[in-house]
Amino acid sequence: MLLVKRPEALDAAFVPDSLRLREKEIHAIEQNVILPLRGGNSSLMMVYGPSGVGKTTTMKFIQKSLGDVAVLYENAIAHTSMRQVLLDSLNRLGRINPSLFLSYDSIFGYLNRYQARTSKKILLIVDEARNCLRSDPEGLRILSKAHETFGTSMSVIFVSIENPLNFVPGITGNLGILFSTQRFRPYDVEELYSIVMERCRIALVDEAYDEVIVRYIAGMAEQFGSARVAIELLQKAAHIAEYTNSDTIGSDDVRAARAMINPFFTESKLGELDINELIMLWTICRCIGHGVRTNVTCVSRMLADTAQSFGVGPGKGMNVYRVLKRLENMGLVESRIMGMGDRKGVKKVIEINDLPVSVLSEKIERLIRRLS
Numbered sequence: 001m002l003l004v005k006r007p008e009a010l011d012a013a014f015v016p017d018s019l020r021l022r023e024k025e026i027h028a029i030e031q032n033v034i035l036p037l038r039g040g041n042s043s044l045m046m047v048y049g050p051s052g053v054g055k056t057t058t059m060k061f062i063q064k065s066l067g068d069v070a071v072l073y074e075n076a077i078a079h080t081s082m083r084q085v086l087l088d089s090l091n092r093l094g095r096i097n098p099s100l101f102l103s104y105d106s107i108f109g110y111l112n113r114y115q116a117r118t119s120k121k122i123l124l125i126v127d128e129a130r131n132c133l134r135s136d137p138e139g140l141r142i143l144s145k146a147h148e149t150f151g152t153s154m155s156v157i158f159v160s161i162e163n164p165l166n167f168v169p170g171i172t173g174n175l176g177i178l179f180s181t182q183r184f185r186p187y188d189v190e191e192l193y194s195i196v197m198e199r200c201r202i203a204l205v206d207e208a209y210d211e212v213i214v215r216y217i218a219g220m221a222e223q224f225g226s227a228r229v230a231i232e233l234l235q236k237a238a239h240i241a242e243y244t245n246s247d248t249i250g251s252d253d254v255r256a257a258r259a260m261i262n263p264f265f266t267e268s269k270l271g272e273l274d275i276n277e278l279i280m281l282w283t284i285c286r287c288i289g290h291g292v293r294t295n296v297t298c299v300s301r302m303l304a305d306t307a308q309s310f311g312v313g314p315g316k317g318m319n320v321y322r323v324l325k326r327l328e329n330m331g332l333v334e335s336r337i338m339g340m341g342d343r344k345g346v347k348k349v350i351e352i353n354d355l356p357v358s359v360l361s362e363k364i365e366r367l368i369r370r371l372s
């Protein structure tokens with residue numbers, strides 16, 4: 001039976017016509033960035049907050065709703081310099097393949113001519129800005145002074161998950177940059193409920209959902225405060241129900257959906273581990289290798305080696321059983337007692353069942369290098 005009437009409304013990139021629950025944030029952006037820009041004052045804002053809390057959607061919503069300002073939206077995930085971000089924007093404005101060596105003078109000269117032609121002020125939104133903020137503080141300084149130096153009426157909003165105060169060298173000190181910040185907090189369960197309910201109304205036929213199932217989805221996503229998790233659960237559950245010819249989404253469809261987005265759950269959990277726990281989990285991955293399971297003896301033996309190879313020194317007083325328990329409680333590993341065959345007694349074995357071990361160890365490695 002057809003349950004999804006508008007599939008695109010369940011896509012991550014969908015921007016609703018009205019964006020509820022972010023009115024306060026939108027108002028703050030208007031007051032601190034857009035109104036001043038209209039009046040000829042350029043400014044900088046740092047937007048931050050955890051994954052799935054509507055940062056990108058809010059930016060796209062603002063872009064859609066502003067007619068009198070030229071809003072340039074750039075996803076900078078692969079960029080490590082402000083120059084690259086600006087060159088992408090020029091590209092978007094029709095300057096085909098601007099040279100990588102274009103000077104800031106020429107870049108802003110082009111933007112000034114664009115402004116003269118259209119009589120529009122420019123709002124540049126740099127999404128996923130962590131990399132370029134971290135690696136190019138000098139570029140940030142130049143951008144922040146663009147109005148004084150080059151006469152360009154441009155404001156910039158940088159969007160990242162973590163507060164840039166924590167990772168941009170010198171941002172409050174010698175760079176001398178003025179900026180405002182806007183935090184997007186995680187959604188609570190009632191908010192998630194209303195977001196999912198609204199999305200059901202837009203995307204599904206009436207018979208496909210009811211209050212109980214929407215509550216179930218909201219409850220599952222609550223742990224992350226993430227509307228992305230909630231909507232992805234809804235999308236997958238709806239498709240599963242449709243595929244199995246149900247006339248409504250059932251709780252088992254939601255469970256199956258959850259199992260499908262497990263890598264996401266795992267990733268968020270990894271973010272909560274400290275360095276000792278990460279090293280332990282990585283060691284477990286290594287012990288399992290291409291096999292099915294490992295045991296405490298192997299893990300204990302390899303632990304010090306692993307720690308050393310990451311250059312962090314063996315965790316002081318790390319209690320293997322305690323750390324293992326925590327990993328188990330978080331659902332990252334499973335352990336059980338297994339017979340070793342006739343008269344060989346029993347052993348505690350450890351398994352990882354959510355994700356391929358190779359994928360998991362790569363993710364852990366990245367996190368450890370970031371932490372140490």
Ligand SMILES: Nc1ncnc2c1ncn2[C@@H]1O[C@H](COP(=O)(O)OP(=O)(O)OP(=O)(O)O)[C@@H](O)[C@H]1O
Nearest residue numbers: 012020021050051052053054055056057195227228
């Ligand atoms: N207030 C809201 N109303 C309706 N839908 C929302 C709201 N906030 C977020 N969403 C939906 O949740 C999903 C995730 O939002 P979005 O991509 O904006 O998160 P994000 O904060 O940018 O996350 P990330 O840091 O991972 O990029 C999108 O599908 C979006 O439509």
Ligand SMILES: [Mg+2]
Nearest residue numbers: 055056057127
């Ligand atoms: Mg985003």
